[in-house]
Amino acid sequence: MSQIPTEFILIFLGMIFLSVFLLSQGLAVPVFGEAGKVRKRIRERLHVLERASDVPNMQTVLRQKYLKRLSPLEAALEQLPGMEKLAEMVEQAGHEFRAYRVILLGLALAAGGALLVWLFFPLWWAALAVGVALFWVPILKISSDRGKRFAEFEEQLPDALDSMVRALKAGHPFNETLRLVADEQKGVVAHEFGLTFADINYGNDVRRAMLGLLERMPSMTVMMLVTSILLHRETGGNLTEILQRLSSLIRGRFRFQRKVKTLSAEGRMSAWVLVAIPFVLTIALMATSPEYLPMLLKEPIGHKLIAGSFFAMLLGIFWIKKIIRIEV
Structure with missing residues (x-):
């Protein structure tokens, strides 16, 4: 062990980290939730709908009001490139801290980790990689x-639709059904339906409120709900019948996703074993x-063989990800 160079140990650990990260991102696919490509298409469709109407983007209006409450320095940091998208991610994750603090925390971790590596292993490239x-x-x-949070919302959505159906059958107006869902349900779905009800209650129209729900929860199931209500x-x-069928459709879709996940379990386990073998050996x-x-x-x-084998391993990870990717 004493004859093995420190550089090789650092490179070896970096290979393990990168392989495990890529494998976890590619194979640890949640049962619920949508792929990034689907969310991107949903956002593009939202932009088309917003451009088709003369109503300004509610997210833009809220962000302008939000920036006015900040100090000049904080407002300048929040207006840096990419901060708006990061702020949207923070909001969709259910957090309330400001986006620039995420960047500052990342810079602090990067500086501390790079300095610590430099003190023990004076290699600039290792310190840079860790940072x-x-x-x-x-x-x-x-x-x-x-x-x-997206997965939790989609898992709770069928029960929320059943609550809406019961409220509509009891004679409650549509706006009131949103409040009843927020009162009866728990977790993310109660919070989001409560925000939608408050949006309508404070004077916004139903169309903008439902599109706001889709902006906060960009998934195919929410798009089906919003499209059904707007149509x-x-x-x-008969909105009651539409919501009943939508709830049944979502539950059937989830059952199919679970079945696919079960059938692909062997492939995912094989991928973990195949990636782990070189490092274990x-x-x-x-x-x-x-x-x-x-x-x-x-x-x-030997350097070329190591680089070639690691490159082949990365290709294998992406290939396995392509084979057993769950997108339903």
């Missing part, structure tokens, strides 16, 4: 919280034959 990785930790945490208000029909060689790996590292062809 860059730590900078993205807060943003990845927010992205993870947002995905969990009903324009063309008429390397650790075993480091423990049993410490003189073997330094011979590989001292030869230039």
Whole structure:
């Protein structure tokens, strides 16, 4: 072990981190929730709807009011490129802190981690790599919280639709059904339906309020709900029957997703095993034959073999991700 260079240990740990991260992002797909491409299409459709009407974007109006409450320095930081999108991510994740603080926390983690690596291993590229990785930790945490919140909302949505159906059958108006859902349900769905009811109650029209719900929860299930409600208000029909069928459709979609996830479990486990084998064997060689790996590292062809094998492993991860990706 003492003959193995420190540079190789750092590179080896970096390879493990990158492989596990890519594998977790590609294979640990939640049962609920939408892919990023679907959310992007939903946002594009929202922009088209907003441009088609003369009503300004509610998110833009709220952001302008929000910036007016900040100090000049905070407002300048919040107006930096990319901060608006980050602020939207923070809001969708259910957090209330300001977006610029996420960047400041990332910079603090990056500086502290890079300095710590430099003190123990005076390698500028290692310190830079650790700093860059730590900078993205807060943003990845927010992205993870947002995905969990989307999944929780979609899981609770069928029960919320059933509550709306019962309220409509009892003779309550549509606006009141949103308040009843917020009172009867718990968690994310109660919070979002409460915001939608408050949006209508404070003078906004139903169309803008429902599009605001879709902006906060950009998923295919919410788009089906919003589209059904808006079409009903324009063309008429039996909203109770529409919501009942939508609730049944969403539950059936979730059952199908769970079935696909179960059938692909073997493939995901195989992917973890295949990616772990090279690292486990390397650790075993480091423990049993410490003189073997330094011979590989001292030869230039050994460097090429290591780089080629790691590149092939990354290709394998993306290929497995493509095969068993769950997008229903």
